[in-house]
Amino acid sequence: MAREFKVGDTFRHVRECDKYRPLYYAGASGDFNPIHIDKEVGMMAGLGGNILQGLCTMAWAVEAAVNFVGDPGRITRAKVRFSKPVMVDDTITYEGRVASTEGGKLVMEISAKNQKGEEVLKNAVVEARVG
Amino acid sequence: MLDKNAIGRSSPPTLNEVEKGSIRRFAEAIGDYNPIYYDEEYARASGFPTIVAPPTFPASFHSAADLRELLGVGIKSLLHAEQAFDYERPIFAGDRIMVSTKVADILEKPGPAGKMDVAVIEDEGRDEEGNLVFRARRTLVVRTSKELT
Numbered sequence: 001m002a003r004e005f006k007v008g009d010t011f012r013h014v015r016e017c018d019k020y021r022p023l024y025y026a027g028a029s030g031d032f033n034p035i036h037i038d039k040e041v042g043m044m045a046g047l048g049g050n051i052l053q054g055l056c057t058m059a060w061a062v063e064a065a066v067n068f069v070g071d072p073g074r075i076t077r078a079k080v081r082f083s084k085p086v087m088v089d090d091t092i093t094y095e096g097r098v099a100s101t102e103g104g105k106l107v108m109e110i111s112a113k114n115q116k117g118e119e120v121l122k123n124a125v126v127e128a129r130v131g
Numbered sequence: 132m133l134d135k136n137a138i139g140r141s142s143p144p145t146l147n148e149v150e151k152g153s154i155r156r157f158a159e160a161i162g163d164y165n166p167i168y169y170d171e172e173y174a175r176a177s178g179f180p181t182i183v184a185p186p187t188f189p190a191s192f193h194s195a196a197d198l199r200e201l202l203g204v205g206i207k208s209l210l211h212a213e214q215a216f217d218y219e220r221p222i223f224a225g226d227r228i229m230v231s232t233k234v235a236d237i238l239e240k241p242g243p244a245g246k247m248d249v250a251v252i253e254d255e256g257r258d259e260e261g262n263l264v265f266r267a268r269r270t271l272v273v274r275t276s277k278e279l280t
Contacts, residue, residue, distance in 0.1 A: 015162065021160075021162075024159070024160040025160045025161065027156070027160060028153075028156045028157040028159070028160035028161075028191060029157070029160070029190050029191045030191055030193065031190075054211045054214065055187060055190040055211075055214060056160075056161055058187055058214055059163070059185065059187040059190070060161065062185070062186045062187055063161065063163050063165075063185070066165070066185075066186065067165075071177070072165070072167060072168075072183050072185060072186055072221060073178075073179060073183060073220075073221040075186045075218060075221075076217070076218055077215070077216065077217050077218065078186060078187070078215065078216045079213070079214065079215035079216070080213065080214055080215075081212065081213045082211055082212055082213065082214070
């Protein structure tokens with residue numbers, strides 16, 4: 001039986017950026033920009049250390065939506081703005097909400113905040129086909 | 132200031148072969164252990180022809196584009212500000228996807244320390260029949276030399 005999604009439905013997902021996460025992501029994505037894998041380069045850039053690839057922060061937001069929808073094949077669109085770098089040891093909490101279900105399209109708005117409550121993503125939206 | 136003449140510059144399509152091992156490594160790298168990315172039988176039982184790639188997997192694709200060449204600035208001076216993916220269909224193990232990159236736009240935007248140069252880069256992935264599979268748009272902000280020193 002098809003699952004019903006309603007406006008206002010919510011979901012939550014928590015991810016920690018462990019020390020090696022930027023390295024794993026560099027290996028899998030090919031993004032070896034030193035700012036992600038070399039603490040000293042991050043310090044020199046005034047960031048206080050190496051920062052996680054924004055696309056990994058985004059991948060977790062999409063993962064949150066996939067877990068909610070239950071099927072990665074339904075995702076039709078994902079977009080985010082990177083508002084603050086994610087640092088090693090940060091814990092990111094994703095909170096999603098169904099904003100619309102019109103026309104067989106599920107629109108999910110997702111907030112992503114670090115342990116200090118600062119938004120690391122803005123205007124994060126994932127859309128999925130439903131029905 | 133970025134050269135507005137760069138708008139429309141593009142790279143020739145480059146073949147990306149989607150391998151099961153690459154999908155597994157990508158899913159592991161983001162810590163996502165959904166069996167649909169690892170287990171062929173599970174993926175088939177879920178209605179797919181084979182293993183599916185996580186939606187942001189195109190982040191691992193390569194194209195012939197050299198951003199330094201396309202934009203005329205160093206890679207290190209670019210900050211990733213926005214990202215969007217649009218999918219025509221899921222990406223599967225065994226897909227052969229041609230990826231091309233173009234400079235979609237160059238603009239000036241107000242920033243915290245005056246005007247910022249912004250470049251919008253669009254990647255497009257097509258299957259071997261030429262059907263669109265995905266589009267990815269990156270918005271990159273050019274950091275000034277002051278911030279780099």
